[in-house]
Amino acid sequence: MSPSTLAARFVSRRRQLAGAAVIAVALGLLGMLYAALAPAGQASTSTDPAVQRGAAIYGQACASCHGFNGAGIDHVAPSLIGVGAASIDFQVGTGRMPLKEHGPEAPRKRTQFNEQQIRDLATYVASLGPGPQIPQFSAQQWQRADTAYGGALFRTNCAQCHNFAGSGGELTYGKYAPSLTDATPRQIYEAMITGPENMPVFGDKQITPAQKLAIIKYIRTIKTQADPGGAGLGRVGPVTETVIGWLAGIGVLVIVTIWIGARA
Amino acid sequence: MADDDKEAPKTAAEAHGSVFERAKHPVTTSGEEKPRGRSASAREIDAEVLQRGNMAPDVPEKARPARKVGRRKPLTPDAEAAQAAMFSRPSDSDGTHAVPAEAFGIEHDPAQTDPREEKFAEWQVSALFMVAALAVIGFVIAYVMVDPRIDLGRNMNFALGGTLAIALCAMGAAFCLWAKKLLPHDKAVQERHDFFSPEEDELAAEEVFFKGVQEMGLGSRKILRRTLLAAGALLPIPAVVLLRDLGPLPTTKLRHTGWRNGAKLLDVVTGQPIKLGDLEIGGIATVMPEGATDVDTHALAPTILIRFAPGQIRSKKEFAWSADNHVAYSKICSHAGCPISLYEQQTHHLLCPCHQSTFDMADDANVIFGPAARRLPQLQIDIDSQGYFVAKGDYKHPVGPSFWERG
Numbered sequence: 174m175s176p177s178t179l180a181a182r183f184v185s186r187r188r189q190l191a192g193a194a195v196i197a198v199a200l201g202l203l204g205m206l207y208a209a210l211a212p213a214g215q216a217s218t219s220t221d222p223a224v225q226r227g228a229a230i231y232g233q234a235c236a237s238c239h240g241f242n243g244a245g246i247d248h249v250a251p252s253l254i255g256v257g258a259a260s261i262d263f264q265v266g267t268g269r270m271p272l273k274e275h276g277p278e279a280p281r282k283r284t285q286f287n288e289q290q291i292r293d294l295a296t297y298v299a300s301l302g303p304g305p306q307i308p309q310f311s312a313q314q315w316q317r318a319d320t321a322y323g324g325a326l327f328r329t330n331c332a333q334c335h336n337f338a339g340s341g342g343e344l345t346y347g348k349y350a351p352s353l354t355d356a357t358p359r360q361i362y363e364a365m366i367t368g369p370e371n372m373p374v375f376g377d378k379q380i381t382p383a384q385k386l387a388i389i390k391y392i393r394t395i396k397t398q399a400d401p402g403g404a405g406l407g408r409v410g411p412v413t414e415t416v417i418g419w420l421a422g423i424g425v426l427v428i429v430t431i432w433i434g435a436r437a
Numbered sequence: 438m439a440d441d442d443k444e445a446p447k448t449a450a451e452a453h454g455s456v457f458e459r460a461k462h463p464v465t466t467s468g469e470e471k472p473r474g475r476s477a478s479a480r481e482i483d484a485e486v487l488q489r490g491n492m493a494p495d496v497p498e499k500a501r502p503a504r505k506v507g508r509r510k511p512l513t514p515d516a517e518a519a520q521a522a523m524f525s526r527p528s529d530s531d532g533t534h535a536v537p538a539e540a541f542g543i544e545h546d547p548a549q550t551d552p553r554e555e556k557f558a559e560w561q562v563s564a565l566f567m568v569a570a571l572a573v574i575g576f577v578i579a580y581v582m583v584d585p586r587i588d589l590g591r592n593m594n595f596a597l598g599g600t601l602a603i604a605l606c607a608m609g610a611a612f613c614l615w616a617k618k619l620l621p622h623d624k625a626v627q628e629r630h631d632f633f634s635p636e637e638d639e640l641a642a643e644e645v646f647f648k649g650v651q652e653m654g655l656g657s658r659k660i661l662r663r664t665l666l667a668a669g670a671l672l673p674i675p676a677v678v679l680l681r682d683l684g685p686l687p688t689t690k691l692r693h694t695g696w697r698n699g700a701k702l703l704d705v706v707t708g709q710p711i712k713l714g715d716l717e718i719g720g721i722a723t724v725m726p727e728g729a730t731d732v733d734t735h736a737l738a739p740t741i742l743i744r745f746a747p748g749q750i751r752s753k754k755e756f757a758w759s760a761d762n763h764v765a766y767s768k769i770c771s772h773a774g775c776p777i778s779l780y781e782q783q784t785h786h787l788l789c790p791c792h793q794s795t796f797d798m799a800d801d802a803n804v805i806f807g808p809a810a811r812r813l814p815q816l817q818i819d820i821d822s823q824g825y826f827v828a829k830g831d832y833k834h835p836v837g838p839s840f841w842e843r844g
Contacts, residue, residue, distance in 0.1 A: 344786075346784075373721040
């Protein structure tokens with residue numbers, strides 16, 4: 174092998190290496206460009222571990238309907254940008270989300286997540302856009318809330334749908350206002366500031382935080398109040414008692430009478 | 438009715454089968470044809486009616502209605518014969534025939550023949566009476582011992598009601614058992630007394646009446662008769678005079694509410710004026726006019742203020758009368774006057790809880806369901822220089838349910 178041929182071979186090897194290097198650099202640049210320009214994926218760019226944990230839960234449980242980064246999917250699920258942490262804490266905390274099936278109303282059910290997971294998810298969704306925060310109130314504020322005043326506010330603003338004792342009621346086309354007996358004070362507060370599903374929104378300027386606490390205290394008070402004389406029957410009043418008296422009581426008497434007559 | 442007469446029962450037992458038979462062909466318990474009285478129950482029943490009810494004698498047994506409550510089971514031929522034999526005997530002074538249970542094929546309870554069974558039945562009944570006695574004692578103990586203050590007497594109600602229910606049920610069960618097991622099951626048949634008075638009594642009553650009329654002298658004492666007629670004719674007049682209280686007519690009261698130009702929208706509970714920004718998008722508030730204290734104007738004034746997202750209001754007129762995507766509508770249903778505020782913020786439906794009238798609030802309160810015949814009237818609103826919502830005058834249409842002169 175002559176030196177000239179050796180040199181020629183070396184040159185050609187160097188050319189090959191250079192070509193590989195160019196491709197590698199180009200691919201690297203493309204990757205960086207993609208990372209910079211393409212919408213961020215599920216892995217959030219935030220360094221907050223809570224946001225990252227929340228994003229992971231979001232990817233598993235919510236993204237199939239609400240889309241990547243809470244952008245929403247037309248005719249499937251609304252955007253979650255700007256709904257705020259309070260909305261997530263309410264919807265997921267009451268088990269309404271993730272939705273089991275499409276229907277007029279999302280029913281309350283057992284939640285699939287623990288408190289920490291819900292907080293993480295709420296933190297993640299709150300990081301997508303500003304919205305109502307998870308409300309916080311002290312024991313002192315709760316102490317100061319005026320139950321009677323709360324009752325007046327409740328009867329004007331809430332009772333038309335949720336019933337004056339908070340046992341819920343029907344709305345149009347299969348929708349309904351749920352019973353408030355299972356809702357925690359925080360969930361009631363969140364429902365007021367976020368307006369879940371068809372509930373109107375009652376912002377803090379319309380009903381102040383102190384007034385909201387008064388309403389919640391009224392709901393908790395009627396929930397724990399004793400029912401004089403036996404079962405409460407949903408506190409719907411004497412109509413229920415009479416209906417049960419007629420249908421159940423007299424109905425049984427009629428059936429027994431027929432039975433006696435048939436045997437005689 | 439010639440066909441029916443052929444089917445006339447020959448014996449009491451035959452006539453015994455159905456009330457229709459007995460009504461058509463009344464017989465005494467001795468089986469003799471009974472003179473037909475004038476009472477309603479003895480009326481002839483039309484053959485057509487019987488035919489329709491499948492009760493006519495020539496209707497085959499298969500086509501008759503299945504045994505219903507209150508109808509007697511058909512007797513077996515043996516029982517029928519035994520019953521006929523019993524009825525052919527003379528009755529006692531009250532017209533009662535006692536027919537032993539065996540005649541109907543009814544078996545006596547073993548307790549009536551077997552002394553051991555009898556003892557057992559006695560023991561059962563007395564045990565039930567003991568349960569009742571213990572429950573009554575329990576009632577008294579519960580009354581003394583249970584604290585009535587717990588849960589507004591909840592425990593006491595359950596204790597008293599429960600023990601009393603046990604006592605009464607045990608007593609009832611004991612009596613039933615006593616009758617079933619220890620009493621003889623014989624039947625006693627007694628003729629009913631007639632439902633009409635004897636003719637001499639009717640004549641006597643008639644005589645008393647006409648004698649009274651004669652003694653009062655209505656025929657001869659003209660002055661008495663005329664004044665009686667005058668007083669009687671005037672008696673209904675007070676009922677007519679009282680109709681005046683149906684008035685006075687409301688004139689234009691039904692067309693005006695407490696709203697006037699520049700009146701602020703006050704929250705109905707807090708009394709605070711509502712400012713732009715107080716309501717979130719999808720929010721609703723019940724408002725009353727500032728300065729309306731008169732009960733007549735107040736009663737028609739309740740109004741709801743709703744905030745829409747930009748672009749959600751579909752009606753041009755509604756948008757023209759709105760202020761920064763806020764609209765105000767009467768809260769009083771145009772059907773029967775119930776207060777409505779069951780508002781659904783996503784569908785913009787407003788539902789009346791009384792009769793389910795549904796209004797589309799994004800389409801000028803158009804009625805989309807229910808008995809309401811008219812849209813809810815809209816209140817034209819504006820925002821003043823300080824940012825408060827104010828009315829731009831009264832409602833243009835009368836609020837609330839329709840009335841006669843509304844037009």
